[in-house]
Amino acid sequence: MSLTYLEAIREAQYEALRRDPKVFLYGQDIGQFGGAFKATKNLQREFPDRVLDSPISEDAMIGVAIGAALEGARPIVEMQFADFSACGFNQIINQAATHYWRTNVPCPITIRLPSGGTPGSGPFHSQSMEGIYAHYPGLVILTPATVEDAYHMLLDAVSLDDPVIFCEHKFLYYHLKADSLPETGLPIGKARIARPGRHATVVTYSAMVHECVRAADELQRDGWQIEVVDLRSVKPIDTDTILASVARTGRLLCVGEAFPWGGVTAEVISKVVEDGFHLLDAPPQRLNSKDTPIPYHPNLWRAHRPTAANIGAALRGLLKF
Amino acid sequence: MAAPQTITFTEQDATDDFRQQYLVTYRHMLSARLLEDRLAALYRSGGKIVGGVYLGRGQEAYSAALGVQLKKGKDIYAGLIRDQAGRMAFGEIMLDTTRTYLGSALGPMRGRDGNIHRGRPKEGMPAMISHLGTMVSVVTGMLLARRLQGTLGDTVGATCIGDGATSTGSFHEGINTAAVEKLPLVISVANNQFAYSTPTTRQYACDDLVERAVGYGIEGYSVDGTDLAASLTVFRLAVKRAREGQGPQMIVGTLLRLSGHGEHDDASYIPPTMRKTALARDCVTVAEEFIQTQSWLSTAKLKEMRDEVRHEVDDAFSQASHEPAPDPYKEPWRALSSWKQLEGDTNEA
Known part of the structure; x- marks a missing residue:
């Protein structure tokens, strides 16, 4: 099935x-x-x-x-x-x-x-x-x-x-x-490590999880091990899992498809800076869509949202810091 | 669908049963009036009342005439801000009002919401929000759930709004949905001529709001909202039609708000000439004169009733004013009912 x-x-x-x-x-x-x-x-x-x-x-x-x-x-x-x-x-x-x-x-x-x-x-x-x-x-x-x-x-x-x-x-x-559905899932409010790693943490959710995993796979070729955290539930938000990941990697990128002003990615960074500032080896970064309405034409649309390519670029910048 | 009708009271409606209902309703009107007079006095003297005070002065007959047709524990009644009388006629206890206005922690909203927003949803009294027209679809949904669960029977759901709220999208969407589902929704429109300070000429362009019933494909009635006898007659009919499965019923009562929007408002925008028309009749006085004309109660009995009600009002204020206020240190500060379950899974809710 x-x-x-x-x-x-x-x-x-x-x-x-x-x-x-x-x-x-x-x-x-x-x-x-x-x-x-x-x-x-x-x-x-x-x-x-x-x-x-x-x-x-x-x-x-x-x-x-x-x-x-x-x-x-x-x-x-x-x-x-x-x-x-x-x-x-x-x-x-x-x-x-x-x-x-x-x-x-x-x-x-x-x-x-x-x-x-x-x-x-x-x-x-x-x-x-x-x-x-x-x-x-x-x-x-x-x-x-x-x-x-x-x-x-x-x-x-x-x-x-x-x-x-x-x-x-x-x-x-x-x-x-x-291929099949497991009998049970993780509880609501619990994030999931979608891909383990130790050099940087990407916190994301929904469709962007897949873009981030693709970007992480791409960086793997150069030896970077990127951890991708899938929030699953943005509220309640699993701060423990996020902080534990940042504690392992020291670097944080938040990726969301929503508009850039405020929102989930800003909230994640705010929580990490508040509770885990000492864990960070680099300024936390965020990547969202552009600050315009969402375009109709596929050429524009692909450039409006985060993709594996610009997530990868953001990660390389973060890793260089 | 029949054209909207104007309903008046005729002497042949004055059965024993009607007389009893009239007197019961009059007592609710009087309770609401005396209770609200006290609220207004406390508001003006300052310090006692938490938040604003919004009165139903001039609308007691029209409001209570609907509430009294409904059975608490069976039907649904979603009163709005000028329905102190209707709420009491439905069965809300006076303490719910005084506790909420005086900020007692023992009131139904426990200090979390105030004054006219109070309700007891599990007792058929959903708690209104400030955004007008929104309760129409909520009551519709309550009725729909009952139908889905096979518990609708001959229950009805009533909700009240004013002329201003008929301009909202919520009102339109809610009535249309109830009409599509042919649910037993009774919608009472109190056309009190002003939405805050806005006159009806700036609110709608039809001749009479009841014309809208035709467009929704529902039954509509007009009534003189200052006349308790006519109001009882129209709501008896409308509630009966709804119980019988005739779908939503819209009633438009014409009257004048005999107060400001709230007690902070002197209503100086109401033209003095309007205050001299029949719209401005005080429904409590009209009802009292009617009782005397019909020789249903003597002047002495009326006075006795008034004294009784005054004692009840005194007791309700006295009790609520001695009760504790909400304590921020005892408040769990959680907006989700499942917060314990969710916080067991993670550190944050």
């Missing part, structure tokens, strides 16, 4: 629906059509009452999920693209994220955000929103980079009693494959 990242997301939703009658799926075109990316393909056939097409109303979709969760349901909302969650932003950050704190009543909803860039998708179908949502207290932000994590972390998200923003990367949907 072999399955893709996208199929793992579909399988996880099937399994969530099968396990718990309180789970339901809500989103645009997710019913008979199976979703814009087919992440819910055939699920309505299997669970006709629990896979519901919504109007194009992101605000109401999240509001409905919140209300349903208060009544004991476990909704999974599909945003057609992460970018469109901006239209449901208010309900996410003001209603869902504050609910437990204000009322002592948890709000278990999972919001799936098909995230990140693919060639030709342009400014409004390519965004990475994890940094924006991570800013707000009361949300869990997951960014799976592997087929196995896409599956297990989505199931974990549904069983968690808090609102979860599940950032699944569209670039990984079709080409990332696994």
Whole structure:
């Protein structure tokens, strides 16, 4: 058996629906059509009452999920693209994220955000929103980079009693494959060493894990051993694993596909500088997309985001210091 | 879909059952009025009230007339900022109000949120946020979950908003979604002529907000919101229709806010001429006169009721004012309910 990242997301939703009658799926075109990316393909056939097409109303979709969760349901909302969650932003950050704190009543909803860039998708179908949502207290932000994590972390998200923003990367949907799924995954909030090394640490997440591993493989030819840490969950963030890695290597590069101002990479560097300044042999570096909207043309798009080539260049600079 | 109707009270509606409901509702109105008068006085005297004070003065009849149709423990009621009367009619205890306004740690929000944002979601009272229109889809979702779980039965979910909130995208998206799902949502619009200081001419361009019901494909009703008898009649009908499975019901009550937006606001933007129209009738006075005209209660009995309510208000303020304030050193400062689980896995949440 072999399955893709996208199929793992579909399988996880099937399994969530099968396990718990309180789970339901809500989103645009997710019913008979199976979703814009087919992440819910055939699920309505299997669970006709629990896979519901919504109007194009992101605000109401999240509001409905919140209300349903208060009544004991476990909704999974599909945003057609992460970018469109901006239209449901208010309900996410003001209603869902504050609910437990204000009322002592948890709000278990999972919001799936098909995230990140693919060639030709342009400014409004390519965004990475994890940094924006991570800013707000009361949300869990997951960014799976592997087929196995896409599956297990989505199931974990549904069983968690808090609102979860599940950032699944569209670039990984079709080409990332696994032969089988392990019985269990790492717990939420635990980072993973994607590739061990001792000369520098790269902290990254989501699709950038693969770019960073490629860059590390390239540097290996020159004898550099680069450790790649896959955060898996950007909030909660596993500071222990990051600091332990920096303690081994003394050098840190953070890589993210999101825009450069603030965000996850800045947060990682801030935590390492605060708690592990003495571990650093060089100034910590970060690499993000350019500070412009995400371009449409593939030539521009490839130059806008970090790639193995410029991650490699950044690492060489870091190693020279 | 029938055209929106204007509902009025006719003498043949004055059954025994109606009389009883009228008197119960009047008592809730009076409770809300006396409670809010005290809140306003405490606000002005300074120091006692934590945060702002937002009153429902002039809207008690319209507000309570909906709350009294619903059953706590069965139905859902999401009141907004001017629904002290409706909340009480639904079954919220007075202490929830005084504890929240006076900052008692024992209130439903434990000092984490204030005044009109209070709620008890597990008792059918979701806690509103400040962003208007957002509760429409939340109540819709509560009803949808009940349908999915087979527990909807003949329950209804009601939510209240004002003329200003009808301009929000949330309002539109929420009602449209409830209409698509044909859920038993009762949406009460209190058209009190001003959203903060903005008059209705700067808020919408249709003749009457109830016309929107036609566009949503739902049933709509207009009513004089200063008239308790008419308000009870319309909400009885609308709640019954929703219980029977006739889908969302939209009611627009016309009235005037007899206070500022909050007690910090002197409402000097309300034209004096408007204050002399029927819109500005005080619904509590109107209801009291109606009770006397119908000879349902004597002047002495009305006074007795007022004294009783005043004692209840005194007790609620007295108890809350002697209770502890929230302690920042006892606060866990965690925004996730699963923080223990997550922090067991890592060092940070």
